[in-house]
Amino acid sequence: MDVLGGLSQFIPELALICGGMVLLIYGVFNEKNAGPTVSVAAIGVLLAATLLVAASYGQDTTVFAGAFKIDAFSSFSKIVIFAAAAFAIMMSDKYLSADQLSRFEYPILILFAAVGMALMVSANDLIALYMSIETQSLALYILAAFNRDSRRSTEAGLKYFVLGALSSGLLLYGASLVYGFAGSTSFDAIAKVATADGAGPGLIIGLVFLICGIAFKVSAAPFHMWTPDVYEGAPTPVTAFFAAAPKFAAMALFARALVGAFPEAIDDWRPVIAMLAVASMAVGSFSAIVQTNIKRLMAYSSIGHMGFALAGLAVGGPAGVSAVLIYMSIYVVMTVGVFACILLMRRRGGNSEAIADLAGLSDTDKSLALIITILFFSLAGVPPTGGFFGKFFVFGAAVEAGMIWLAVIGVLMSAVAAFYYLRVIWVMWFDEPAAAFERGGAAHLGFTAIVAALLMIPGFWFLIGPLKSAADNAAMALF
Numbered sequence: 001m002d003v004l005g006g007l008s009q010f011i012p013e014l015a016l017i018c019g020g021m022v023l024l025i026y027g028v029f030n031e032k033n034a035g036p037t038v039s040v041a042a043i044g045v046l047l048a049a050t051l052l053v054a055a056s057y058g059q060d061t062t063v064f065a066g067a068f069k070i071d072a073f074s075s076f077s078k079i080v081i082f083a084a085a086a087f088a089i090m091m092s093d094k095y096l097s098a099d100q101l102s103r104f105e106y107p108i109l110i111l112f113a114a115v116g117m118a119l120m121v122s123a124n125d126l127i128a129l130y131m132s133i134e135t136q137s138l139a140l141y142i143l144a145a146f147n148r149d150s151r152r153s154t155e156a157g158l159k160y161f162v163l164g165a166l167s168s169g170l171l172l173y174g175a176s177l178v179y180g181f182a183g184s185t186s187f188d189a190i191a192k193v194a195t196a197d198g199a200g201p202g203l204i205i206g207l208v209f210l211i212c213g214i215a216f217k218v219s220a221a222p223f224h225m226w227t228p229d230v231y232e233g234a235p236t237p238v239t240a241f242f243a244a245a246p247k248f249a250a251m252a253l254f255a256r257a258l259v260g261a262f263p264e265a266i267d268d269w270r271p272v273i274a275m276l277a278v279a280s281m282a283v284g285s286f287s288a289i290v291q292t293n294i295k296r297l298m299a300y301s302s303i304g305h306m307g308f309a310l311a312g313l314a315v316g317g318p319a320g321v322s323a324v325l326i327y328m329s330i331y332v333v334m335t336v337g338v339f340a341c342i343l344l345m346r347r348r349g350g351n352s353e354a355i356a357d358l359a360g361l362s363d364t365d366k367s368l369a370l371i372i373t374i375l376f377f378s379l380a381g382v383p384p385t386g387g388f389f390g391k392f393f394v395f396g397a398a399v400e401a402g403m404i405w406l407a408v409i410g411v412l413m414s415a416v417a418a419f420y421y422l423r424v425i426w427v428m429w430f431d432e433p434a435a436a437f438e439r440g441g442a443a444h445l446g447f448t449a450i451v452a453a454l455l456m457i458p459g460f461w462f463l464i465g466p467l468k469s470a471a472d473n474a475a476m477a478l479f
Contacts, residue, residue: 009063009070012048012078013115019044020111027104041107042089045114049082060477062124066186069124069260076325076474077121077252084245084332085114090444091336092237095343095351106146110241113139117249124260126175126185129253133171133217137164140246144234156233163216163226171213177206178261187261195264204268211272214257217250220276220310221283224303231299236351239295240339243302244332251309251328255321258313259478266316273314274406280307281413288420293353294342297420298335301379304417305331311410312394315401321475323397326467327390330378330456334387337375337452340445344368346438355424360433368437369428371453378456380421381414386456389464 007014023037030036052075060071089107116136123129141164145157179185181202182193194203212223219227231239258269284304291297309331312323345352361369378387391414398407455463 009061009068012051012082013118015051016044016048016111016115016118020108020115023104023108023111027108030104037104038089038093038107041111042086045082045086045089045111049079049086052079052082064128066188067125067128068119068122069256070122071474071477073252073256073474073477074118074122076470077248078118080329080332081114081117081121081245081249084248084336085110085117085241087336087340087448088237088241088244091240091340091343091448092235093444095235095237103146106143109139109143109146113143113241114245117245120249121252121256123253123256124187126179126187126190129257130168130171130175133253134168136246136249137168140164140242143238143241144230146238147235150233152233153235156230159233160226160230167213167216167223169213170209170216174206174209174211174213177202178210179206181206187257190261191263194262204265207262207265207269208272210257211269211276214250214254215276218247218254218306218310219299219303220306221279221303224280224283227303228296228299231302232293232295232353236295236339236343236353239298240336240343243298243335243339247302247306248328248332251306251313251324254310255313255324256478259316259321263479270314270316273310274403277307277310277314277406278409280304280310281410282307285413285416288417291420292355294345294355294358294424295353297355297424298338298342301417301420302335304413305379307413308391308394308410311403311406312397314406315397315403317397317401318472318475318479319397319400321478322468322471323393325471325474326393329467329471330386330390333452333455334375334378337449337456338372338379340448340452341368341372341375343445344437344449347435348438352437355427357434358424358428359431361428363433364436368449371449372428373425374453374456375449376421376425380418382418384457386464393468 019040023040027037062069089110092106113136116132116139119128119132119135123132141157141161144160145154147153175185178190181200182190184190216223230242234242262269280303284300284302284307288297288300288304291300309324309327312320312327314320315323342353343351345357361372374385378385381387381391391410395407395410398404398410
């Protein structure tokens, strides 16, 4: 396919790039009026997702000499990523204005990060994989340190940058080993070499380093050390974005890299992924118990949830990949909703982040307490919420693949994790009331929180069928 034909497959991404450039020029000349850039950026990302649904969903083609693959898997992933990015932009407007952080660069950085994520889920080549990850990461480094006047924010950005550089080194070293022993950077060519009988020690060592590099991006233990500090130090809207879209994109890249480049070597990478899953579930579940800051609690919660998703990836096969897509889609909705609620925890003088600040919320703001309760029940996997169905598909796939031990560990870690979710719910409903949170100008946040809560109980019962069908179709595109 020629260059123009290849570019035609990336119309949503090109539209976001061009739109970001236009907004950048507008912002330079209208720096004091950054409001329109937020609205235009959010609408642009939603339109890109809509364009994917209308035009390219289900295509199966490679472009740029096989470097990128456009199929149902990439389209499904891009739709979730763009939707999460749009909500992250919309949630940030009032918060950034109240904290004197309303600068036009913020939504533009999210646009460019979303483009990098969209390329990640389409990458079919080691070079394309690395370039797309760095496209995303460069924007995320800046976003983590967006509040330049805050020591915590600059520290978060520095930690993320330094550890991100380390992960890039691991990724590049693994990619170089894979290239050296396979003789190609293309996933299709690597797959022909990495067969069950032909995968040599050098190729397997390269694969392990590759897994370590990508594991950092999903904050899987033991590569999770950046997550709590970055979540706590970054501005809360940035943390909401970090916890949703990049995690989904990295997990989708994980699936494409392993299944696309090493499908016959599953017995070599399955134990590594299973160990990462168990470690992440354990670290996330036990470490969150002692947290008093709700953003740090959500950081360890995300580590645990990545462990559950990795359990599905360890299964391999269409059922495992489908379970991962379903789980991560539900996780994105839950996470965006919870962070919308965290952004609503505002008193005079700034946002509240302590779990103790939620004390007696049922008396001061019953609707917010109910929304948080629903979302936390879903994060804990309590039936009949969406989170329960996500874990049901992951553990079901593990049992069908004969990995009963992994499913049992997952259920036990879910029980441990339920403790700290229920502890927050207890604080809201049974402790003496703390001072009420302020209200006003938070329509986007309230809308996001309500939609997320509705999707987790009544809405999900109607959406589970279409979501399962779309995820199955997307997973089959990798095989």
